[in-house]
Amino acid sequence: MNAILYHIKLLRPLNVITSGIAVLIATAILEELDNVHILLLTATIVMLYTAASNSLNDALDHEIDLINRPDRPIPSNNVSIQSALFLSLIFFSLGSILCLQLPDMAKTVGIFTAIPIMIGYCTSLKGKYLIGNLAVALVLGMTFLFVGVSHGDVSPMLVPMSLAFGLTLLREIVKDVSDIEGDQFSGLRTFPIVFGMNWSVRIIISLCVLIIFSTPIPYLKGAYGPGFIISLFIGVELPLLVIIFMFLKNPSISSATYSARILKFSTLMGLFSIYLGTL
Structure with missing residues (x-):
């Protein structure tokens, strides 16, 4: 068993x-x-x-x-x-x-x-x-x-595709920070190993800001209803702000590990927000 x-x-x-x-x-x-x-x-x-x-x-x-x-x-x-x-x-x-x-x-x-x-x-x-x-x-x-x-x-899938791509790219870079010790031991050349923690934090925060400002665009263009923007703010925007705060306060492996968990939740919430916006 x-x-x-x-x-x-x-x-x-x-x-x-x-x-x-x-x-x-x-x-x-x-x-x-x-x-x-x-x-x-x-x-x-x-x-x-x-x-x-x-x-x-x-x-x-x-x-x-x-x-x-x-x-x-x-x-x-x-x-x-x-x-x-x-x-x-x-x-x-x-x-x-x-x-x-x-x-x-x-x-x-x-x-x-x-x-x-x-x-x-x-x-x-x-x-x-x-x-x-x-x-x-x-x-x-x-x-x-x-x-x-x-x-x-295919056309209704363009926004969820873009959202999933952006949040996953962010999460993968965050995970590289959390895995830096094992990756370094195995000779991998991930972004944090090649460019260091400071540049990794800059990339992570920049991606967070980009996603925060770009994700409301479909709502502003009238593609989705109010359910989208409300759930998006709760499930995506706020968690991204928390991640920015954590990395500014404590740019470390522990912050990256916790942020990776948050982003797994936020990706699903972002997709659910799109569904709510279509109702």
Whole structure:
């Protein structure tokens, strides 16, 4: 039983569930919740790809996790690297088989674009400053492109794509700060390692300010209703202000670790804000 639980933990079930919720929100924005077949397909595919990517990432990052996250299943010797790689292969394969039932453009986005970027990130891009961050942000943003092309309606997905991309890019740089000790030990060249803490804090605060001022634009242009701006302020703007305050007061690994958790919540809240704005 413990072995099964550790293998489930390897997949990061909270991240997997969150990816499914993101697909659900995207489908709701498109007003396609009654299209249950496409909804179930897209949600299952995205969740399988997320689980596969998490498993592959942990298999390849086992040495880094010995320092940054020693309690994870592989560095704690509860899951083998071979098992993680096998699970990754299975989940990528299952997701791709299901993807074959979707329109051609969805196959292109899912199989021929998202998977190569995810594998490329895990194998070689992670250690390259900003390029790795942009790759992860691009994959998260592509979730909404994937849902849009699956339903044949991409334009309503442009704002959620942009929001997910911006918040994910910010979170990835913040996570690089929190992981700097293990990354440095493993010879990675992330932004904080190459340019130092001061420049990392400047980039983080600049991105926070950019997102704070740009996210209300769709409301000001009349694209979304008052539900959008109210929930956006509570779920995105205020947390970003908290992150700015924390980094100004205490630019440290602990601030980055806490900020990364906040940003995971804010990304989901931002998407929910867009849905509320369409009501």
